[in-house]
Amino acid sequence: MADAATEQPLHRSLGLTDDEYARIQQILGRVPNHAELAMYSVMWSEHCSYKSSRVHLKDLPSEGPHVLIGPGEGAGVIEVDGVAVAMRIESHNHPSFVEPVQGAATGIGGVVRDVVSMGARPIALLDSLRFGPLPGDTGADQAADRNRWLTGGVVSGISSYGNCIGVPTVGGEVKFENSYSGNPLVNVMCVGVVPIDGIMLARAPGPGNAVLLLGSTTGRDGIGGVSVLASASFDDQAATKRPSVQVGDPFTEKLLIEGSLSLIEKGLVVGIQDLGGAGLCCATSESAANAGTGMTIDLDRVPLREKGMEPFEILTSESQERMLVIVKPELVQDAIDECTRLGLRASVIGEVTDTGRLTVTRGGEVVADVPAASLGDGPLYHRPYTAPEGARTVRFADAPGPGTPPDEALMRLVASANIASKRWVWEQYDYQVMLNTVAGPGSDAAILRLPGTQTRIAVTVDGNGRYGQIDPRQGARHSVAEAYRNLCTMGAEPVAVTNCMNFGNPEIPEVMWQFVEAVSGMGEACRALETPITGGNVSFYNQTLDEAIYPTPMIGMIGIVKPGVVAPPAGFQKEEDIVVLLGRTGDELGGSEYQRSILGTLEGPLPALDLNAEASLGWLLRELISRGLLNSAHDCSEGGIGVALAEMVAQGQWGAQIRPEPGRDLIPWLFSETTARVVVAVGPGDLSELMELARGIGIPAAELGIVNGRLLSIRGMPDIKAAEIRREYERGFPRLMGSN
Amino acid sequence: MFPGSNCDRDANYSFEYLGAGTRYLWHQDTDLEGVDVVVLPGGFAYGDYLRTGAMAAYSPVMDSVREFAAAGKPVIGICNGFQVLCEAGLLPGALRRNSGLRFRCMPVRIRVETLDSPFTSGGMWPGQILTIPIAHFDGSYYADDETLEQLVADRRIAFRYCDAEGELTADSNPNGSRLHIAGILNEQRNVLGMMPHPERAVDPAVGGTDGRLILASVLYSLQPAET
Numbered sequence: 001m002a003d004a005a006t007e008q009p010l011h012r013s014l015g016l017t018d019d020e021y022a023r024i025q026q027i028l029g030r031v032p033n034h035a036e037l038a039m040y041s042v043m044w045s046e047h048c049s050y051k052s053s054r055v056h057l058k059d060l061p062s063e064g065p066h067v068l069i070g071p072g073e074g075a076g077v078i079e080v081d082g083v084a085v086a087m088r089i090e091s092h093n094h095p096s097f098v099e100p101v102q103g104a105a106t107g108i109g110g111v112v113r114d115v116v117s118m119g120a121r122p123i124a125l126l127d128s129l130r131f132g133p134l135p136g137d138t139g140a141d142q143a144a145d146r147n148r149w150l151t152g153g154v155v156s157g158i159s160s161y162g163n164c165i166g167v168p169t170v171g172g173e174v175k176f177e178n179s180y181s182g183n184p185l186v187n188v189m190c191v192g193v194v195p196i197d198g199i200m201l202a203r204a205p206g207p208g209n210a211v212l213l214l215g216s217t218t219g220r221d222g223i224g225g226v227s228v229l230a231s232a233s234f235d236d237q238a239a240t241k242r243p244s245v246q247v248g249d250p251f252t253e254k255l256l257i258e259g260s261l262s263l264i265e266k267g268l269v270v271g272i273q274d275l276g277g278a279g280l281c282c283a284t285s286e287s288a289a290n291a292g293t294g295m296t297i298d299l300d301r302v303p304l305r306e307k308g309m310e311p312f313e314i315l316t317s318e319s320q321e322r323m324l325v326i327v328k329p330e331l332v333q334d335a336i337d338e339c340t341r342l343g344l345r346a347s348v349i350g351e352v353t354d355t356g357r358l359t360v361t362r363g364g365e366v367v368a369d370v371p372a373a374s375l376g377d378g379p380l381y382h383r384p385y386t387a388p389e390g391a392r393t394v395r396f397a398d399a400p401g402p403g404t405p406p407d408e409a410l411m412r413l414v415a416s417a418n419i420a421s422k423r424w425v426w427e428q429y430d431y432q433v434m435l436n437t438v439a440g441p442g443s444d445a446a447i448l449r450l451p452g453t454q455t456r457i458a459v460t461v462d463g464n465g466r467y468g469q470i471d472p473r474q475g476a477r478h479s480v481a482e483a484y485r486n487l488c489t490m491g492a493e494p495v496a497v498t499n500c501m502n503f504g505n506p507e508i509p510e511v512m513w514q515f516v517e518a519v520s521g522m523g524e525a526c527r528a529l530e531t532p533i534t535g536g537n538v539s540f541y542n543q544t545l546d547e548a549i550y551p552t553p554m555i556g557m558i559g560i561v562k563p564g565v566v567a568p569p570a571g572f573q574k575e576e577d578i579v580v581l582l583g584r585t586g587d588e589l590g591g592s593e594y595q596r597s598i599l600g601t602l603e604g605p606l607p608a609l610d611l612n613a614e615a616s617l618g619w620l621l622r623e624l625i626s627r628g629l630l631n632s633a634h635d636c637s638e639g640g641i642g643v644a645l646a647e648m649v650a651q652g653q654w655g656a657q658i659r660p661e662p663g664r665d666l667i668p669w670l671f672s673e674t675t676a677r678v679v680v681a682v683g684p685g686d687l688s689e690l691m692e693l694a695r696g697i698g699i700p701a702a703e704l705g706i707v708n709g710r711l712l713s714i715r716g717m718p719d720i721k722a723a724e725i726r727r728e729y730e731r732g733f734p735r736l737m738g739s740n
Numbered sequence: 741m742f743p744g745s746n747c748d749r750d751a752n753y754s755f756e757y758l759g760a761g762t763r764y765l766w767h768q769d770t771d772l773e774g775v776d777v778v779v780l781p782g783g784f785a786y787g788d789y790l791r792t793g794a795m796a797a798y799s800p801v802m803d804s805v806r807e808f809a810a811a812g813k814p815v816i817g818i819c820n821g822f823q824v825l826c827e828a829g830l831l832p833g834a835l836r837r838n839s840g841l842r843f844r845c846m847p848v849r850i851r852v853e854t855l856d857s858p859f860t861s862g863g864m865w866p867g868q869i870l871t872i873p874i875a876h877f878d879g880s881y882y883a884d885d886e887t888l889e890q891l892v893a894d895r896r897i898a899f900r901y902c903d904a905e906g907e908l909t910a911d912s913n914p915n916g917s918r919l920h921i922a923g924i925l926n927e928q929r930n931v932l933g934m935m936p937h938p939e940r941a942v943d944p945a946v947g948g949t950d951g952r953l954i955l956a957s958v959l960y961s962l963q964p965a966e967t
Contacts, residue, residue: 159843160843160877163784166746252787254743255744342743343743426845427846428842428843429843429845430845430875432845433750433875435939435940435946437946437947739840
């Protein structure tokens with residue numbers, strides 16, 4: 001079969017290789033028709049099949065005392081105080097580059113449906129975003145204006161969709177590096193809750209049961225999204241791919257959430273699966289294959305948005321806000337009635353069979369007939385990988401350079417896009433709805449009440465592409481450690497991880513090497529810190545032309561905060577408090593924000609990472625916080641001690657007087673990003689108890705100074721007014737976005 | 741509740757937190773089931789298609805709410821609920837896009853402008869400053885000059901955005917509302933519409949307690965007068 005437009009064989013136009021095409025013929029014992037070919041093309045795409053990544057993911061640690069459901073379902077599920085907590089991250093990078101508002105909005109819709117499909121009510125969203133530099137920031141290039149447009153668009157997409165469906169956006173991070181200019185990252189994490197006995201699985205059991213499609217009509221939007229957008233690199237014609245981006249309708253999503261959860265609660269469904277990438281084709285074949293059944297689908301009964309749609313279009317459309325549910329025949333009317341009451345469309349579109357085949361009809365004719373399991377049983381590739389020779393050099397001419405005085409360097413960092421307050425972003429998100437948000441955006445981690453318990457959960461998402469570019473294995477380990485430290489700083493015990501791996505084109509051996517290294521590093525760190533991986537998402541082909549993004553694993557981590565434990569704020573609260581640094585500080589500027597914004601370079605080595613020290617520090621923080629000893633606590637990472645202190649001043653009521661460690665050069669002491677460190681403030685009367693606890697677990701603790709006055713006064717450099725720090729910290733980002 | 745309401749659970753939680761019995765009324769219900777107070781919660785009723793609150797204003801339950809209000813019983817519209825009340829003609833004016841053209845979620849300060857209503861009579865003093873969160877894109881109150889003059893003359897402005905000292909500074913107005921209006925009353929003073937979310941400031945674990953004053957005030961107003 002040939003593609004009329006390109007005159008190449010149709011399977012190649014659809015993104016299938018000749019070998020894959022041969023295998024399809026073998027499975028069917030005949031030549032596939034157009035609809036069947038389209039189905040295999042989307043299901044065997046990188047995005048759906050994980051064909052390049054699967055062999056490397058199977059050894060990740062996925063078991064632990066809290067894990068109920070590990071990788072392979074719509075979301076990972078852990079047990080916390082008798083309640084099941086579902087967690088999942090999805091990327092929507094390419095759609096967001098093509099059309100930022102809708103791309104980001106539909107990214108939220110998708111991950112929310114993943115969580116709902118587990119039977120869980122979504123209670124929180126977090127977003128991890130990456131863009132190229134903004135106009136006026138270090139490293140800004142000709143793409144800067146577009147980067148600003150993308151940033152504003154993505155934030156507004158998240159805001160409009162997330163706020164409307166009534167799920168709070170409680171945290172996340174936004175960072176800027178040149179490597180994302182041609183390919184921003186939009187990773188969305190969703191957390192949900194469900195009673196343990198209410199967990200649903202993507203299964204279509206019981207031949208004779210009805211197959212219902214809930215939600216939106218099916219249109220031509222997003223056809224081939226997974227194969228056209230998500231599984232190929234961009235060239236300079238990205239705008240022509242805009243029709244492959246779906247359009248979101250948050251109102252229907254809200255109805256779909258309420259409808260799906262209501263059907264589950266009333267016991268009207270025996271299986272449920274969301275329609276995401278690869279649409280109806282994926283949801284039907286996967287749920288049948290998971291249950292060892294088959295399914296017949298009548299396309300005449302699928303409500304369509306437009307006339308004249310071909311079978312392959314209906315099967316692979318990625319129209320948003322749809323859900324597939326399996327209902328016993330005697331309960332079909334009840335299910336439809338409940339959906340109607342809630343204003344949600346529900347249509348019977350087929351039946352579960354015992355044939356093991358997915359049989360699709362239209363107008364009484366069979367238009368596709370394939371073994372259901374074969375669609376999900378895609379090819380598996382052992383792609384070659386090799387370490388790159390020599391590092392890519394980065395030099396920003398607009399960086400002020402090594403002679404910059406420390407106070408100027410600190411103020412430049414405080415106002416830089418990566419460090420300045422992201423209030424401009426998170427004020428656009430409803431972070432309070434549902435009344436569970438104890439600590440919201442701007443904190444080291446979000447803290448949420450866990451409905452039905454006195455326990456709270458802490459959630460964070462962290463990633464560091466700069467580190468990944470220098471050393472992907474070590475970079476991934478660092479990202480896990482940073483997430484871990486953020487949770488511990490809020491008094492939580494980290495228990496589980498979900499992740500999103502963002503990389504370039506896996507067919508390039510150097511990119512594949514980055515992926516293999518990062519997966520392995522992430523696994524090592526999660527094993528060492530006893531935070532098993534409950535699932536993840538792999539996003540490849542994040543590159544435009546020859547330029548791959550920095551390898552960026554995003555780590556979403558959940559921790560448990562015991563009843564009665566109250567996390568201290570980051571800002572300085574009390575005059576006369578003693579400022580203490582927990583952990584030791586090396587001369588480790590490699591990969592740091594100082595290196596980026598002041599020196600204008602990117603080079604290793606990365607800071608050393610001692611995971612045992614991270615675990616000990618975590619224990620110490622939980623102990624100090626549960627004893628109520630800390631008045632302030634802030635993770636010391638990007639920008640080092642200098643930025644940590646400036647943020648504690650900016651977010652608090654006071655200045656501080658600080659004495660650097662004797663005998664050290666000021667710059668590396670201030671800006672090194674040595675790991676396993678946290679800055680805390682304690683009342684003078686509690687200092688000895690803190691010191692004793694720290695000594696007991698072997699964490700160095702050094703008095704840095706005292707909280708007081710209206711200045712940040714660091715010996716060896718000019719004083720900086722607290723008001724000045726506050727102003728630059730708050731105004732830096734709006735200024736870069738061109739809005740005040 | 742309307743399809744697309746999303747602060748209904750929060751309102752329910754906060755009234756129950758204060759000891760009130762609650763029930764959900766669906767937009768197609770016409771029977772208010774004998775309730776004492778009607779709360780129109782925040783959210784995006786009917787997706788806010790056409791205009792915020794515009795379609796919800798025509799849902800069957802609103803006829804019953806109109807009768808309920810005409811009988812002098814208390815009705816509170818919060819955020820999207822305020823928008824619905826304006827669209828339904830129960831309150832004058834309209835809510836426009838925030839002047840910054842961005843959604844804003846943040847705690848704000850509002851000043852109590854009158855004690856003469858069931859929502860402000862219990863335990864507040866005139867000029868008292870409350871800290872209550874907002875979360876909206878369309879919260880900029882607009883009415884023509886004549887209506888505004890009437891609202892002022894009748895002391896029907898319930899709350900105005902202010903700073904820590906109670907001053908009506910430009911920076912303290914989060915959305916460009918005319919006269920810094922955060923909430924208004926109807927002529928009979930039994931219908932309140934307000935953009936800030938008092939139900940989000942009831943439980944101290946998640947957002948302060950100043951909202952209690954408003955919700956408790958209306959509950960208190962239902963008690964038979966002491967003799």
